Amino acid sequence: MAGLPRTLVRDGLRLASLIAFILVPVSVCAQQAQPLDARFLLGVGTHQGLGGPVSARGYVPSENIAQIKQLGLNAFRDDFPWSDFEVGGRRMGFTPRLGRLEAQVRSGVARPLLILAFGHHLVPNSSPPTTDEARQRFADYAAAAAQSVVAQNPVFELWNEWNLAAKKDPAFSPENYLALAQVARPAVKRVAPNAPFLVGALGDDPGWTWTEKMLRTGILEYADGASIHLYNFCMGPSKRTSAEIIDRLTAFHRLVGQASGNTDFPIYVTETGWTTASNKCGVSEQAQADNTAQLILWASTAARWLKGMWLYELKDSGQNPSQLEDNFGLYRFDNSPKPVACAAQGAWAFIRPSLSAERRELASGVVSINASTASGGRIAVWSETPDRRYEIRLKGDQQGASFAMPCDQAARPASGVWIPVSSTPVLIAANDSAAPALEIRPAR
Template sequence: MSLLRIGRGSLLLLSCLISTYVTAADSFIVGVATHSMNNVNQPLRSLELASLAGVTSVRDDGFWSTAEPAPNQLQIIPPWRAWLAKANALNQAPMVILGYGTSFNGNAKPRTPEVKIPYLKYVDYLTRQLGNPVKYYEVWNEWDIEGPTDSRLSRDYVAIVKEAAPIIRKNNPQAKVLAGAVTSTGIKGGFVDRLLTAGIMNYADGISLHPYVHCEGRDHNTPESWINWMRDLDRRFTGLAHKPVPLYLTEMSWPSHEGNCGIDTTRQAAYLARAWFLARTVPSIKGIWWYDLINDGNKRDDQEHNFGLLNVDLSPKPAYSVLKAISPYLKDFEYDASASLQSDGLYKLVFSDGRERIIVAWATGRTREDQVVSHAMNNAPLRVLDTQMASKGMVTSEQRWSCTGDRCTASVSLNEFPKIIRLSPGA
């Protein structure tokens, strides 16, 4: 049908559909890393728990060594298809990592023709076989780890992305190609800078980072110091690329273990809430994938066993309950910098989705009393979600707004757990 013959009502409907699609496509990504694609001991039921917590993307490994256990013997194992089908059914925008070596090439990176040719064949096979359900492909994982300051290593990584990206796009035009998966050490060693200078954004849709700070020491391992680092990186990367660089934090979290660099499960939950809301203040950050969904073991003193949102038996840790409570406010709410405050350990971040307006407020260090301001609340009760009691959700407080004319204020007690306070009447 000619567009000129479409009626006004149909044009309005088309406009709404396009608007809805764009909004959904641009929603902030609430992701988690999983190990259930390759580990039968992590049941796919865990993806349902992730979905209940508001997770919109899951990330896992499409191991080259699994896809090609012997030269030229390519396969897709049933657990991969099961993981992909489950994630897709839950609208969890799967991300698959294309990486790691194989035993028959000495687990070498594809830096020479002898390794690069079979790697690209694996990329072609896997992206054709997995098809449209995959929404993101990450080219390798933590390539930088063996030489964060090695310019030859970064040069060879750009070369493999340049060759892999067209293959991925040919087989999966709907998927985004992410490059980097760079560690904190690599970020500090200039690895991302060299990728950008070499023009990697000509081939990739975004840069993926693993900017852990849990071992940075006191005053440098908090969400607030972390976001300052992210802002500095964002400015630097924009300058190097001569345009904003989409940043995908495909691994990020704080482990809740007993020992060096660890925090308890309560603080892990508080850090999760603060980090995710702070990330929404940086437009270049498109999403965070919390590492990871399930603890990898039961040893309380083992860091690698304690990154998860869930325990090994799938019981929720406090961080899971917090994510479940805050995720509706992360995806489609936009940050209002002009109405927000970040100063002297006090954070009052204002967000709106066009219908509802909220302030997310907390204080680092000591607990303190502070005021929040709104308009036209008509002395109504405060509606508050205290992430320290996340399972209660948004509740009606006994406290009321105090209004003089159109201006309304309320005094709130702030600590390290963010409080989400509704600023809009009747929402």
């Protein structure tokens, strides 16, 4: 096509794709109209794989399995450390140190995303692997680890926040990460061909400097998805929002699309969340709940390329109220739920049946997520600015329509009433297949 004018080529391609779309058999369209929970993983971070038989962080498989079930999540993410899986004499398998992880994986409560990571004290140059021998030993462990959980339909992630370790140790270079992916992915795929293999696990990367270096190595050829961790709890208070996370995730999606040549290259947010620590970086428990619910609802609109999101973390890891790392949980250290637990559960229960969803703006800073489900239209509405209040009302008489907040025990009739809009999403369900039309006005 080199000799044709660009506009002619573009119009020709557009026409060809339109014809192709019209000719797609109905069965293909029907297959694509799957509910969100068949196309998207909503998970939570847990800490069963670190710390040995008894967790100093308070993780106990039986309790945590029950919490994951209660939340209705379909995935969890945990560590699968090399040094605990391979013991002397190159024997591989679950050891007593990994008993808690094994119990949670084998329970079948949700799909495991397992981090293949960390060096081995018996293997020279392994933290990170920088020699052919160390990389081959890592690949052997990765294959044996994959084999041991293949029945649980796992997802694997290569290392954890390699880019943050690079700040202190130049061995954590993009080139060494690529070299590890080149041997580890084929080893995993031989035993678990259907298990997605993710690269990145990127920690905070201002200006995308390290990310762009990693992408330039061509690493996406050795990956089924790119993973990232997104946090903003230490940004200025006005930035500690789901909107800021969504903006950065969208930028990452663009970078990965350019590097891979595929605008729908699968992306996984394997950590995100807010700490409720009582220090300058913490947010209130209500803000944690609202941000999390908003993020879950929005994710339904990006599921063409966003394949999963893991909230960090299931329960608080400690009991110091001012310690950041101790206070990310959906549940407190004593396993009592924070408001974010019912917010995540309610938002996910509302949006998981959606067959399609799109984001709209009803007014400046007022977001709606319009979704269709097999049982009718759904719409979620919230204000991105906590101090700007609005009210919404369904247009016309919508018999049977109801509304609730994510943590409400029961829904109320929505027809004919003005409903206040705040940063806590309003969830409206209608019997019609289309999302209901709304009127909006500033709160009186």
